[in-house]
Amino acid sequence: MPEVPAAPAKIVTACIVVIGNEILSGRTKDANISFLATELNKLGVRVMECRVIPDIEATIVATVNEVRAKFDYVFTTGGIGPTHDDITADSIAKAFGVGISEHPEAVARMSRHYGDPALFTPARRRMARIPHGATLVDNPISVAPGFQMGNVFTFAGIPTIAQSMFESMKHRLVGGDPVLSRTVRTNLPEGIIAEALGALQKRYDDIDIGSYPGFRAGKVSVSLVLRGTNDARLAAAATELIQTIHQMGGEAEELVQ
């Protein structure tokens, strides 16, 4: 009986742009890429590229303009605080060719938050400056908002704040078919299973098969990750893979996700 071809997957893509000299100097380890990649994946949005760039206006403008044309969604983190090196909002405005000024709702929220007008300093007011035409992204932690400009979402760099901003806006995203995965773990090293794995990949060209070596309790352990949008196909491929490894004399088990 001929197999019924599956409908082509609806693919929605994203790019993450991490803005900050502190990541490039090695001073700070980025924590936003893995969080956003994991969460976007759950929503059916595939991260196809990430960039880490410095706090340099020309670089931010060029990068944002390149990637917003190339991908469905862009997420930037970093550079929207109150200090002189926080130039992301101005750079996004420049990238879109629009002006930037204080957003009344952002001013109102921050003014309420700080209470005493003396605490709502000019530097803090800078954080209420939003590119014209952008909509706010709520910041449940420290109030100063992020924003959405076209398909570009701009978040703070501090991971807890970036995460809370993402949670507050994720309903705006329209994802494609979610990418599902199954993982088979084996004790056979990559160099032994590679050929069989390559053959399996050829037969299942709608699935992306990745091989990730590691160690468990001092012994080689390879995680074989099958990713795709059709779970029946993933299940069939995983079963075949386990059988093949058993035939080669290896151990194989599918991990419960």
Next chain:
Amino acid sequence: MPEVPAAPAKIVTACIVVIGNEILSGRTKDANISFLATELNKLGVRVMECRVIPDIEATIVATVNEVRAKFDYVFTTGGIGPTHDDITADSIAKAFGVGISEHPEAVARMSRHYGDPALFTPARRRMARIPHGATLVDNPISVAPGFQMGNVFTFAGIPTIAQSMFESMKHRLVGGDPVLSRTVRTNLPEGIIAEALGALQKRYDDIDIGSYPGFRAGKVSVSLVLRGTNDARLAAAATELIQTIHQMGGEAEELVQ
């Protein structure tokens, strides 16, 4: 007395290209960027950009060709193992427009390492394929080498191996003036010190002043990082900064690096 202008700093730049679907899916947290950024910085090589890209040949070729023209050095990690999804070596060959075949010295090393010819499988032999004209980068851990092609260095993705490859080749790098840093920690929040900080940045335009908020023992703590190539200038700026913060009623101390 007029200040003697310092000689312009010799700047050497780099880009890190992380190749791997597992980072983009969020499955694996990258650990190579912060290691390489920190180590390169010590050698006077400034990381100006990082990219995380998928295991797709066209993307690897385009990215490598763009960044090798733009930066003094390029470091790639990932995709040089024995499985079908390891396509970095072939992609680098394509980017440079050269062929690729087994490198006799790589074959000899791996053949010695595996001993039994039955263990030196065709898949493992793939790891001895090196773009024509490249020189080997030693792999003290698992033998299969990385390589240098022009200004592009290609390392394995597994952090311990990437790190050992970097250690074995770093004497080949010619750095510029090392970037030195001094850090002042204060209890004043960014929104309070931002204006004074911006004014200091204007007076010290040869120094890059970054402001990184955080928490220590539940209280606001901001690290102000001064970076530049001239330590006398950094010391002067740090002293001025500490005085300014004291005048504002805040606490400030320079951290011992």
